[in-house]
Amino acid sequence: MLKRNALAVLLAALPYAAHASDSYTVDPAHTFTHFTINHLGFSTMHGRFDKSSGKVTLDPAAKNGSIEISIESGSVSTGFAKRDDHLKSPDFFNAAEFPSITFKSSKIKFKGDVPASVEGDLTLLGVTKPVTLTVTEFNCGANPMNKKYECGAGAVAQIKRSDFGMKAFLPAVGDDIKLEFEIEAYKD
Amino acid sequence: MQGGLVPFGIALLAAVLLRPLRLSGLAVTLAFAATVYLVSGISFESLTGSRKIVLLGLAAPVAAILLGLFNAAWMRSLLAAAGGASAIWVAQRILEQQQLAHMFLWGAGIALYAGWLVFWMDKLHDQPVRAGSAGLALGLGTGGAALFGASATLGMYGIALGAAAGAYLLVQMVTNNRLSCGRIFALPLALIAGLAGCLAVLGAELPWYALFPLAAIPPTAKIAPVSEKAALWLQSALLSAATLACAAGATYLTWRVAGAPPL
Numbered sequence: 001m002l003k004r005n006a007l008a009v010l011l012a013a014l015p016y017a018a019h020a021s022d023s024y025t026v027d028p029a030h031t032f033t034h035f036t037i038n039h040l041g042f043s044t045m046h047g048r049f050d051k052s053s054g055k056v057t058l059d060p061a062a063k064n065g066s067i068e069i070s071i072e073s074g075s076v077s078t079g080f081a082k083r084d085d086h087l088k089s090p091d092f093f094n095a096a097e098f099p100s101i102t103f104k105s106s107k108i109k110f111k112g113d114v115p116a117s118v119e120g121d122l123t124l125l126g127v128t129k130p131v132t133l134t135v136t137e138f139n140c141g142a143n144p145m146n147k148k149y150e151c152g153a154g155a156v157a158q159i160k161r162s163d164f165g166m167k168a169f170l171p172a173v174g175d176d177i178k179l180e181f182e183i184e185a186y187k188d
Numbered sequence: 189m190q191g192g193l194v195p196f197g198i199a200l201l202a203a204v205l206l207r208p209l210r211l212s213g214l215a216v217t218l219a220f221a222a223t224v225y226l227v228s229g230i231s232f233e234s235l236t237g238s239r240k241i242v243l244l245g246l247a248a249p250v251a252a253i254l255l256g257l258f259n260a261a262w263m264r265s266l267l268a269a270a271g272g273a274s275a276i277w278v279a280q281r282i283l284e285q286q287q288l289a290h291m292f293l294w295g296a297g298i299a300l301y302a303g304w305l306v307f308w309m310d311k312l313h314d315q316p317v318r319a320g321s322a323g324l325a326l327g328l329g330t331g332g333a334a335l336f337g338a339s340a341t342l343g344m345y346g347i348a349l350g351a352a353a354g355a356y357l358l359v360q361m362v363t364n365n366r367l368s369c370g371r372i373f374a375l376p377l378a379l380i381a382g383l384a385g386c387l388a389v390l391g392a393e394l395p396w397y398a399l400f401p402l403a404a405i406p407p408t409a410k411i412a413p414v415s416e417k418a419a420l421w422l423q424s425a426l427l428s429a430a431t432l433a434c435a436a437g438a439t440y441l442t443w444r445v446a447g448a449p450p451l
Binding site for chain 1: 228229233235281282340341342390391447
C-alpha cells in the first residue's frame with residue numbers, strides 16, 4: 001500500500017519535473033521602460049525610467065511562464081531635469097509616495113515557442129489595472145560577450161493615465177500613454 | 189482660471205449670500221472644493237497625500253461647526269494637536285519609507301508646522317479682517333511656493349485658498365462691515381495650507397526652510413499694530429501688505445532653489 005502511494009506521488013510529479021520553468025533575473029543595464037505622451041497637441045514627448053528590476057520564469061515547452069517587473073518611478077528621465085522633477089511630483093508619478101511601478105503577469109500567450117502577449121496587472125500610483133503587453137521581439141541565446149545564457153524581449157502596451165488617477169493637466173497633456181518595454185534577463 | 193478666478197468668484201458669491209446666516213466663512217471651503225473638482229476631480233481612490241488633504245479640507249468646516257458647540261480653553265490646543273496628527277497621516281506613506289531618524293525628524297517637523305498654523309489661525313477666528321489677510325497671504329504664499337516647487341496641483345490648491353480669502357476680504361473692504369468668521373473660516377484654511385506646504389516639501393521640491401516665512405504669516409496678522417478703529421479697507425491693505433511680504437519671502441526662497449515652473 002505504501003509502495004503504491006509513493007509511486008502515485010512520483011508519477012504525479014513527473015510532468016512538473018519534465019517541464020520545469022527556467023528562471024531569469026532582469027538585467028537592469030539593458031532593461032528600460034519608455035513612454036510617449038502627447039504634449040499640448042503639438043508634439044509627442046518621449047521619456048523613460050532608468051532603473052528597474054524583476055524576475056522572469058519561462059517554460060516554452062509547457063507554454064507558460066511569469067514576469068514580475070518593478071520600475072523605480074523616481075528614475076524618470078526626459079532629458080530635461082526641471083521636467084523630471086515635475087514628473088516625480090504629486091502631479092504625476094508621485095515618486096515620494098509611490099516609489100515603484102509594478103507589472104505582474106497573470107498569463108503569457110505563446111505563438112509557437114515564442115511569447116506573443118502577456119496579460120497582467122499594472123500598479124501605478126497605488127491603483128492596479130489589467131494591462132496586456134504585446135510582445136514585439138523575443139530572442140534567447142548565449143550572450144557573445146560574457147557567454148551567459150539570456151533572453152531579451154520587446155513589448156508594448158497602451159494605457160490611459162486617468163485610469164490610474166493621474167489627472168493633472170488633462171486634457172492638455174495627453175491621457176493616452178504608450179509604454180514600450182525592453183527587457184534582457186539572465187538565466188539564474 | 190481653475191486656481192484663481194473660479195475660486196475667487198465662488199468665494200465672493202458665498203461670502204455675500206451666506207452673510208445673513210453668519211456662514212460667510214464657508215466661502216473658503218466652497219471655493220477650494222470647486223478648484224479640486226476642476227483640477228483633479230473629487231476622488232479618494234487611491235488615497236494619496238493630496239487626496240487626504242482634500243478629504244480633511246472638506247471635513248474641516250463640519251468639525252468646526254461641531255467644535256463650535258464647545259468653547260473650552262483647551263480647544264485651541266486640541267485643534268493644533270489634531271492638525272499635527274493630520275500632517276502625519278497625510279505624509280504617512282512617505283514617512284514610512286524613511287530611515288527611523290529621518291522619519292521622526294520629518295514627522296515632528298511637519299506636525300509642528302501644521303499644528304502651529306492651526307493654533308495661530310484659530311487665534312484669529314474672531315477677527316475677520318486679520319484672518320482674511322492672513323488667509324490671503326497663506327494661500328498665495330503656499331500656492332506660489334508649491335508652484336515653483338514643481339507641484340501645480342498643490343500650487344493651485346494654495347492659490348485657490350488665497351483667492352477665496354481675498355474675495356472674503358474684498359467684501360469687507362467694499363462694505364466696510366465685518367463678515368462673520370469663526371473656525372469655519374480659520375480651520376479649513378489653516379489645515380489645507382499647512383498640509384499642502386508639508387506635502388510640497390516631502391513630495392516635491394519646496395525647501396523646508398520656505399515654511400518659516402509661511403509660518404510667520406498668522407502671528408504677523410495677529411500682532412501687526414493696525415488700529416481696529418481704522419476703515420476696514422485700510423486695515424485690510426496694511427495687514428495684507430505685512431502678511432504678503434512673508435508670502436513673497438517663501439516664494440522667493442523656493443524660486444532660488446527650484447527656478448521657474450516647467451510650463
